[in-house]
Each structure stands twice: as structure tokens, then as C-alpha cells.
Amino acid sequence: MSTPAPSPTRIEHPTMAALSLVDSPGGIEEERLARAGLSRVVEPGDPAAVSAFEGMEAEELWAALHEKRPMFERWSARVAEARPELDLERAAAAGARFVIPGDDEWPEQVEVLADAGLQSRRGGVPFGLWVRGPSHLRETLTQSVALVGARACSSYGEHAAAELAAGLADEGITVVSGGAYGIDAAAHRGALASGGPTVAVLACGVDVSYPKSNTALFDRIAQTGLLVSELPPRCSPTKLRFLARNRLIAATTLGTIVVEAAVRSGALNSAGWAEQCGRQVLAVPGPITSRMSEGVHLLIRERNATLATNVADILEAISPIGTHTTPYPHAPATPTDNLDHDVARTLDAVPVLRPAHALRIATTAGLDLETTQECLETLAESHLIEYTESGWHLSPTHRQSL
Numbered sequence: 001m002s003t004p005a006p007s008p009t010r011i012e013h014p015t016m017a018a019l020s021l022v023d024s025p026g027g028i029e030e031e032r033l034a035r036a037g038l039s040r041v042v043e044p045g046d047p048a049a050v051s052a053f054e055g056m057e058a059e060e061l062w063a064a065l066h067e068k069r070p071m072f073e074r075w076s077a078r079v080a081e082a083r084p085e086l087d088l089e090r091a092a093a094a095g096a097r098f099v100i101p102g103d104d105e106w107p108e109q110v111e112v113l114a115d116a117g118l119q120s121r122r123g124g125v126p127f128g129l130w131v132r133g134p135s136h137l138r139e140t141l142t143q144s145v146a147l148v149g150a151r152a153c154s155s156y157g158e159h160a161a162a163e164l165a166a167g168l169a170d171e172g173i174t175v176v177s178g179g180a181y182g183i184d185a186a187a188h189r190g191a192l193a194s195g196g197p198t199v200a201v202l203a204c205g206v207d208v209s210y211p212k213s214n215t216a217l218f219d220r221i222a223q224t225g226l227l228v229s230e231l232p233p234r235c236s237p238t239k240l241r242f243l244a245r246n247r248l249i250a251a252t253t254l255g256t257i258v259v260e261a262a263v264r265s266g267a268l269n270s271a272g273w274a275e276q277c278g279r280q281v282l283a284v285p286g287p288i289t290s291r292m293s294e295g296v297h298l299l300i301r302e303r304n305a306t307l308a309t310n311v312a313d314i315l316e317a318i319s320p321i322g323t324h325t326t327p328y329p330h331a332p333a334t335p336t337d338n339l340d341h342d343v344a345r346t347l348d349a350v351p352v353l354r355p356a357h358a359l360r361i362a363t364t365a366g367l368d369l370e371t372t373q374e375c376l377e378t379l380a381e382s383h384l385i386e387y388t389e390s391g392w393h394l395s396p397t398h399r400q401s402l
Contacts, residue, residue, distance in 0.1 A: 045122030149183025169196020255280030261295035355391035
């Protein structure tokens with residue numbers, strides 16, 4: 001058994017934490033304000049922004065956007081409408097906060113995205129993370145794995161996701177997913193059922209429930225875990241925002257586990273980000289007849305994903321080398337496992353029910369009579385065979401084990 005990770009620190013008053021962004025009297029922390037504004041103006045993971053803003057500090061960039069320089073023209077329309085002070089107030093009203101680099105809660109592992117390149121026209125480190133929930137973001141993500149998969153999953157995939165999530169939660173591992181239908185929702189529910197922390201990384205504002213039918217699930221997560229997004233309050237999801245969200249799921253965790261995924265799947269996009277971030281990629285096999293397992297099997301066959309069939313496999317993959325090693329599965333030991341070669345040949349020649357004398361058994365075994373008699377005595381001492389007036393046969397105990 002592994003030693004459970006320490007329980008995440010709870011922030012008792014998230015609303016007050018968000019309101020503390022406002023300094024007295026009436027001033028606002030400039031960098032936080034700038035980053036909040038940028039999160040409203042710049043689409044998550046916009047590669048054009050990654051290139052254009054390289055080397056610029058947040059406050060410098062925010063001021064430059066207001067100057068309407070030609071090189072920043074593509075963002076000018078949103079700049080005019082951005083109200084970062086209002087976004088911070090809305091976050092506070094929803095019990096959320098805006099976490100930026102330098103904060104105690106900032107998960108530094110997300111900065112690997114600065115060197116992870118692009119995928120599906122997305123990339124780069126977020127300007128900040130909007131967070132709703134009582135847990136401490138950095139501590140909650142210290143020992144975490146992503147568990148992702150198909151929205152239109154099978155009952156097998158849903159069961160596997162929930163069971164793995166519950167088992168990981170029992171081991172003190174935070175389960176991170178995207179809050180979507182199917183595998184994502186099953187992963188969150190499995191972790192919650194075990195009383196463990198879970199984090200939903202969203203492609204919309206943390207005050208927006210998408211999909212709507214998962215509202216109750218999001219509320220449960222917000223009570224004990226965390227809802228996280230790089231989008232400010234009231235933002236709606238888009239296809240590109242889902243793809244951008246995937247890079248955060250991969251970068252903030254120790255590994256990404258794909259339960260079910262078709263060949264074209266957002267879950268495979270998450271796995272790709274895990275590869276580019278240097279994280280572990282694991283795949284849960286499914287039926288060879290299932291279309292929803294084709295992408296998973298592709299990860300194993302073509303992209304060297306680690307086969308994951310239980311929690312022990314996952315713990316071994318995400319732990320330091322030499323710890324949490326998983327033994328190879330073995331069948332239960334039997335009394336015949338360590339028999340001498342001649343003794344085993346003799347046992348094979350002994351009839352199950354109809355007795356036979358030693359000479360007949362020796363002929364069947366292909367051994368001389370003296371060796372056969374010695375072997376028969378050894379087998380009788382082990383209670384594998386019995387002798388009657390009619391000859392030797394297997395003992396009732398050994399017959400039942402066959």
C-alpha cells in the first residue's frame with residue numbers, strides 16, 4: 001500500500017480570498033488586474049498570442065494592447081469591452097478566485113507549457129487560472145492524474161473509469177478530468193464516492209455549468225474539490241476552448257489515463273499534450289470489437305502508452321522508479337507445481353478413478369519399475385494418490401483440484 005498524500009488544504013473563505021485582490025483604498029493589484037484582463041481578451045492557447053507576446057510582462061502587455069499598436073490589432077475589439085475589475089467581482093460573487101504566477105496556490109508544473117510547443121493550433125502558459133472551490137490548487141494537484149475518455153462511452157468504460165477513480169482517491173491521488181459527459185463524469189463521481197479530491201478543468205467560466213445536466217455534479221465538486229478554468233466568469237465553451245483546456249489537464253498532472261476513445265477523440269488530444277509535456281500516458285484496454293476502444297489500442301500499439309488494468313499499474317507509472325512496483329500476475333500455487341520431473345510423469349500416469357498397479361503405471365509413464373515405485377510413494381506421502389487392493393488412483397482431494 002502506498003502512503004496517502006496529505007489532504008489538500010482548504011481555503012475557508014473563497015469569496016473573501018477573491019475580494020482580497022482589492023487593495024485599500026480602492027486600488028487593485030496591477031499584475032492580477034492585467035492578467036484578468038488578458039484572460040478575457042486573448043483566447044486560451046492562441047498561438048498568435050504566444051508568438052506576439054513573447055518576452056513581455058503582463059502589465060506591459062496590457063498597457064500595449066490599450067495603445068492599439070498595429071501588431072496587436074487583432075485583439076483591439078475585445079480590449080475595448082474588457083472589464084477585469086468586473087470579472088474579479090463576478091468571481092468573488094460566485095465564490096471563486098483568480099490565481100496567477102507568484103501566488104502560493106499557483107501550480108508551477110503548468111509552466112511546462114512554455115516549452116511544450118503547439119497542438120491543434122493551441123499552446124502556451126495561461127495568464128492565470130480562475131478557481132472555484134475550497135481546496136488549495138497547488139497542493140491538490142501535487143499528486144494527481146488525469147482520467148479522460150469518450151463522452152459517448154460504453155457501460156464498460158463508465159464502470160472502469162469510476163472504479164479506477166475511486167481506487168486512486170483511496171490512495172490519496174487527486175483525479176482530474178474535464179467535467180464532460182461519459183468518462184469524465186464517471187471519473188469525478190468515482191473520486192467523490194470515495195471521499196477523495198477531484199478537479200474539473202472547464203472550457204467555460206467556473207460559474208457556468210456546461211453541460212447543463214452536470215450542474216449537480218459541478219456543485220458537488222465545488223463543495224469539496226475544485227473547478228478550474230483559464231476563462232473568466234460567464235464565458236461559454238467553444239470547440240477550440242475544449243482543445244485548449246486539454247493542455248491544462250495534461251500539464252497539471254503526473255499522467256493522463258485514457259479509458260475509452262475513438263480514433264478521432266479529444267481524449268487522444270489530451271494524451272498528445274501529456275506526451276509533449278513529458279508526462280506519463282496510460283491506456284485502459286477495451287473489447288477489440290468496440291469502436292470506442294480503437295483509439296486506446298492505438299495509443300498502446302503505436303505510441304508506447306502504458307497498459308493500465310488497475311490502480312497498481314497507474315501508481316507504478318506515476319511514482320519514482322523503484323517504488324510501487326507491480327508484480328506480474330500469477331495463478332495460485334498448487335501442490336504439483338514443484339514436483340520432480342519423474343514424480344510429475346508418474347502422477348500423469350496414475351488413473352483418476354480406475355486403479356492400476358505399479359507396472360502398468362511405469363509402462364504408461366515410460367519409467368522403470370523401481371523409479372516408478374519410489375515416485376508413487378512420494379506422491380502418496382503428499383496425499384495426491386491413494387492405494388487400494390486393486391492398485392493406485394488419484395486421491396479425492398487431488399481429483400477435486402483438477
